[in-house]
Amino acid sequence: MTIAPDDAQQGASHLYRAMRDFLQSMDDTLPGKFEITKEGIVHDMMAPIGPHELTTLHLRRRLEKVxxxxxxxxxxTPDVEAEPEGIMRHPDIMVIAWADMEVPGSFDPRTLIAAIEVVSRSNPDNDWVSKVRDYPLIGIPVYAIFDPRTGEGAVLxxxxxxxxxxxxxxxxxxVYGEDVTVADWTIPTDDLPRYG
Structure with a gap:
């Protein structure tokens, strides 16, 4: 049987909606964070731990000062979602205009100025590999990665x-200790927490 491109696209869209509906039906019944990538559902089973949350808080405050x-x-919340691409992600920090947040449902990823991820100890490839592929695909212009495992990172x-x-x-x-420019703003990275 031959599948025409339109049929393939419709099938992919149907599969994406089924995954999204499944995640919504779980609605806080399982621990961790769920996202949808081109490969399917990603589940980071570990709840964020102290250094992850503290890094997120430090970065948020440092950015909002400048x-x-x-x-x-x-x-x-909410997530950023590009249904045509079959991707739903939840960056740790989303740099976005207040006005672009006033939407029902998920944020349009093309309205983000930057996405920032603090690398998870339990699933680092999600941040270093999958999101490096997914974020440009859905139009996020700047992607910054902070890795408490190594005290290093990158801005793409x-x-x-x-x-x-x-x-x-x-x-x-x-490396932690250097100033880092995310989009138009430079922030220090000194004293960011590390995983023990």
């Missing part, structure tokens, strides 16, 4: 087309 008042470093920018789809062209690595 950003304009009409922007926020948001750490709550400049989305460009490749034969495998959109990818970040520029990767600037850093």
């Amino acid at each position: 950003m304009p008042e009409d922007l926020v470093a948001h750490t709550g 920018t400049d989305i460009h087309d490749t034969p495998d789809g959109p990818r970040y062209a520029t990767r600037k690595e850093f």
